Amino acid sequence: GNSVTQMEGPVTLSEEAFLTINCTYTATGYPSLFWYVQYPGEGLQLLLKATKADDKGSNKGFEATYRKETTSFHLEKGSVQVSDSAVYFCALRGGNTPLVFGKGTRLSVIA
């Protein structure tokens, strides 16, 4: 079945540091890939998505590229801010199957 594996946190970075959160997936066919962000005490917000190989999703300075050859969708940001502190979920949707989430990565950014 479909599955998502993402690096487990917590990840602690200083402000303006470079961020990478790794995400790899297993799926049949051609799934769509998503990153959701959950700020403390809130619901999930869609951060970015990519629906086919080599697509790059981007939003708020975050980027992720759909790499079919490495089955990966790593999240990156060049310069993190304290306000980026949150939990980040990688997810995939394949065919008619429900959305499958990774376990989540908690990011803490310190000033």
Place this chain on the structure above:
Amino acid sequence: DTEVTQTPKHLVMGMTNKKSLKCEQHMGHRAMYWYKQKAKKPPELMFVYSYEKLSINESVPSRFSPECPNSSLLNLHLHALQPEDSALYLCASSKLAGGNTDTQYFGPGTRLTVL
């Protein structure tokens, strides 16, 4: 506008109470979802409604009863809950229930505490 609203934001209930969670969207989406999220875990799918009909029930106990009165509203009726049911309950919607490009949008959640 990609807004899904949920009420109430917080709910405390006893094990003998009956309460309901409400979810609303006005994006014209025809699929709506209930998820349960425990602390430090990803959301777990509970129910999926497609065109106002229940299409997926992930073996959820009968003390949780979903209802979709129309295409914009989704309710979750709660009765005789257990303390372990305390969690964040998230509603989501998407254009269609199937198709791998279908994107789900989540509400802010209801924080439920069962005493």
